Amino acid sequence: MSSPTANEPTAGGVRFLGTRRDYWRLLSRGAVLLILTLGIYRFWLTTDVRRFLWGNTEIAGETLEYAGTPLELLIGFLAAIAILIPVYAGFFVAALELGPIGEISGLAGFAALFVLGQYAIYRARRYRLTRTIYRGLRFHQEGSAWGYALRAIAWWIATVFTLGLAYPFQLASLERYKMRHTYYGDLAGHFAGSGFGLFFRGLPMWILVVAPVALAVGAFVEAVDWTALGDALSQGGDDVMARIEGGNPALGNVIVFAMLMGGTTVSTAALLYPAFQALVLRWWTSGLRFGAFETRSKLRTAQVYGAYMRFLWWALVFSIGLAIASLPALFVIGLVSDRGTGGEIAATLTALAGYVIAALGYSTIYRATVMLSLWQLGMESLQLSGLSALDTVQARGRASSPLGEGLADALNVGGY
Amino acid sequence: MTSGAGIYFDGRTSARRDVRVTLAADTLHIDGADGRPLAQWRYDDVQELTAPAGVLRLGRHDSATLERLEITDVAFASAIDVRAILVDRTGALQRRQRASVIGWTVAATASLLAVAYFGVPALADRLAPLVPVAAERKLGDAVDLQVRARLDNRHLGAGFACGAAPSERAGRAALDKMMRRLSDAAQLRMPLTTEVVRRREANAVTLPSARIYVFEGLIKTAANPDELAGVIAHEIGHVAHHDGTKAVLQAGGLSLLFGMLLGDFIGGGAVVVAAKTVLQSSYSRRQETAADAYGAALMKKAGGDARALGTILAKIGGATEPGMAILRDHPETRARIAAIDRIAGPHPAHPFLDAADWAALQHICAR
Numbered sequence A: 001m002s003s004p005t006a007n008e009p010t011a012g013g014v015r016f017l018g019t020r021r022d023y024w025r026l027l028s029r030g031a032v033l034l035i036l037t038l039g040i041y042r043f044w045l046t047t048d049v050r051r052f053l054w055g056n057t058e059i060a061g062e063t064l065e066y067a068g069t070p071l072e073l074l075i076g077f078l079a080a081i082a083i084l085i086p087v088y089a090g091f092f093v094a095a096l097e098l099g100p101i102g103e104i105s106g107l108a109g110f111a112a113l114f115v116l117g118q119y120a121i122y123r124a125r126r127y128r129l130t131r132t133i134y135r136g137l138r139f140h141q142e143g144s145a146w147g148y149a150l151r152a153i154a155w156w157i158a159t160v161f162t163l164g165l166a167y168p169f170q171l172a173s174l175e176r177y178k179m180r181h182t183y184y185g186d187l188a189g190h191f192a193g194s195g196f197g198l199f200f201r202g203l204p205m206w207i208l209v210v211a212p213v214a215l216a217v218g219a220f221v222e223a224v225d226w227t228a229l230g231d232a233l234s235q236g237g238d239d240v241m242a243r244i245e246g247g248n249p250a251l252g253n254v255i256v257f258a259m260l261m262g263g264t265t266v267s268t269a270a271l272l273y274p275a276f277q278a279l280v281l282r283w284w285t286s287g288l289r290f291g292a293f294e295t296r297s298k299l300r301t302a303q304v305y306g307a308y309m310r311f312l313w314w315a316l317v318f319s320i321g322l323a324i325a326s327l328p329a330l331f332v333i334g335l336v337s338d339r340g341t342g343g344e345i346a347a348t349l350t351a352l353a354g355y356v357i358a359a360l361g362y363s364t365i366y367r368a369t370v371m372l373s374l375w376q377l378g379m380e381s382l383q384l385s386g387l388s389a390l391d392t393v394q395a396r397g398r399a400s401s402p403l404g405e406g407l408a409d410a411l412n413v414g415g416y
Numbered sequence B: 001m002t003s004g005a006g007i008y009f010d011g012r013t014s015a016r017r018d019v020r021v022t023l024a025a026d027t028l029h030i031d032g033a034d035g036r037p038l039a040q041w042r043y044d045d046v047q048e049l050t051a052p053a054g055v056l057r058l059g060r061h062d063s064a065t066l067e068r069l070e071i072t073d074v075a076f077a078s079a080i081d082v083r084a085i086l087v088d089r090t091g092a093l094q095r096r097q098r099a100s101v102i103g104w105t106v107a108a109t110a111s112l113l114a115v116a117y118f119g120v121p122a123l124a125d126r127l128a129p130l131v132p133v134a135a136e137r138k139l140g141d142a143v144d145l146q147v148r149a150r151l152d153n154r155h156l157g158a159g160f161a162c163g164a165a166p167s168e169r170a171g172r173a174a175l176d177k178m179m180r181r182l183s184d185a186a187q188l189r190m191p192l193t194t195e196v197v198r199r200r201e202a203n204a205v206t207l208p209s210a211r212i213y214v215f216e217g218l219i220k221t222a223a224n225p226d227e228l229a230g231v232i233a234h235e236i237g238h239v240a241h242h243d244g245t246k247a248v249l250q251a252g253g254l255s256l257l258f259g260m261l262l263g264d265f266i267g268g269g270a271v272v273v274a275a276k277t278v279l280q281s282s283y284s285r286r287q288e289t290a291a292d293a294y295g296a297a298l299m300k301k302a303g304g305d306a307r308a309l310g311t312i313l314a315k316i317g318g319a320t321e322p323g324m325a326i327l328r329d330h331p332e333t334r335a336r337i338a339a340i341d342r343i344a345g346p347h348p349a350h351p352f353l354d355a356a357d358w359a360a361l362q363h364i365c366a367r
């Protein structure tokens, strides 16, 4: 029992009680064990992370409790594999049977797995909700996971064809579906955010990101002599490129311009991403409702940039440490690499371990800085109202199966 | 200390109750502020649940509801800890459980790696002969499309396979003579088809559908008909051992082990690629050794010179030798030749083709 302030109930707000140091210790121990167990430890790490985040989030004086176990996740994963093996085997056999049009079956398989992924996302959310306990009652989720998957697919298609302009409406529609099937005990939730609200706030960012690409495409259409290009292509042969350049003298300049514009788009998108994340998080958490209970977010964009600055700082420190540590490793590789098979294996393992440590190190720093901050800021910036609605809730809902989590893991569509 | 304050949630409603908790001999009594008894928990059922630092959150093991009792007083919390077996505020129980989890997961990883090294090829060896001929043929046809696309040199002006033009027919007849002698000795369940393709490399490729592509460069490299027959006999070994089907089964098994069970973490992609490459090379080396043994034995059975496989390997292998031993998909050439010579032993050989037929075969890609 460390801090005496830890349990002073705050009447109307949300507090995050966890310390960065504890979270950091949990994640770094998890990263080491992930390497040692080649990833099998992930079920335990995921559970530890959720216990930490849930258990340290205090809403109106009471903390959430995560009641899921690693074994449930492991069993869910094994069940998912048992379902996916026949599916994958079926795709393989179909590809064999169809022969030359096997590539189409590959595409169909990809589409089927995408639908299954959306299904898994909804089922996994159900698992997490029914393992979330607050004031002695669990949350739960109704609704059909297939219904959600079909909606999600339709929206994804719309979003892709509108170059992302439909994305706010997709988020709003899918969140409405999720929240209207979400319950705290017998208290039904709903989502009050509107797609237009997000659309108009996000539109300036969209224009800044898309404009350079549009300029580049416009320049292409303007500069290219389409009849000459058509002639060059229709003749075929090995010197197509040379003839295209001959027919379109301005093409070289346009390509340079397009590359510059592409670079502008990528760097603008990277610079705006934290602002976009802040916008979506603020919009989303301002729309959550359970009966008369409402949340409003006061999240400031600068806070999210601060989280990314912390990430960059620690990533820089880690990179310097890694560079210093890799010098003796490189020396050892140089010594052993010509000592026969054993030396080869040692050198390969050293290089591989270096890569894995780097990748896992950066991702751990990201989780300990950006992801923890987003959770903490998202929660602490909430203003609650209608709290009395939470006082008279009756128990409802049962613990659901972890199959969705397993599928999400096997298909790599997992969240927290 | 046998009584203290707590917060109680009964698991049926969300109402928060300030309660008085009294520790009796076998049970823990929870009474409301008005003195009304709310619950009695046996110490053996009391379970500690995750909570922020400074809070002891208790529940009941196997309870139908999610009733919760929260204690914030340190001294009273340790008084409960002393009585309830499942509650352990020192963290020793948790550390023990974590240590056993770590021990078990590391052991599971080691055993899965052993399965990948020994189990996957052993399983593929058992399953491959059970795959129906029709399925093997379909698999071969699917691979054939890709192999043809990769090998095809048609834009150079000649057909894909040699032996069709009038000037090439004699060579084709000589090849058929050689193949008849080999397949009579081999007695396979699928008929063999052999094509010579216009490629300069000294190599040959076998598909699961018992189709063998001999590269023109191999015929140019062979000093005599028995050297060529030796390589083809080695390739027949791949057919007899169902190596193409085995490779597909092995790849499937490895994908299941790596990428799904193992290696699913950030940075794990490199581990998956490295492990798959090393393991598949090791499977392939075992298959090549087995095909060499089969090829030498088949040459002996067909009355040819079994050592010829070794002499042509010495010519082909030298160029492809450098690189890392664990990544090589063929065993070391000298070891292969020694093993072939051991099988061949001293025995009289009867050349596979006479001089005229051999000369014709050398011009099978005349056009």
Ligand SMILES: [Zn+2]
Residues within 6 Å of the ligand: B234, B235, B238, B288, B291
């Ligand atoms: Zn071979």
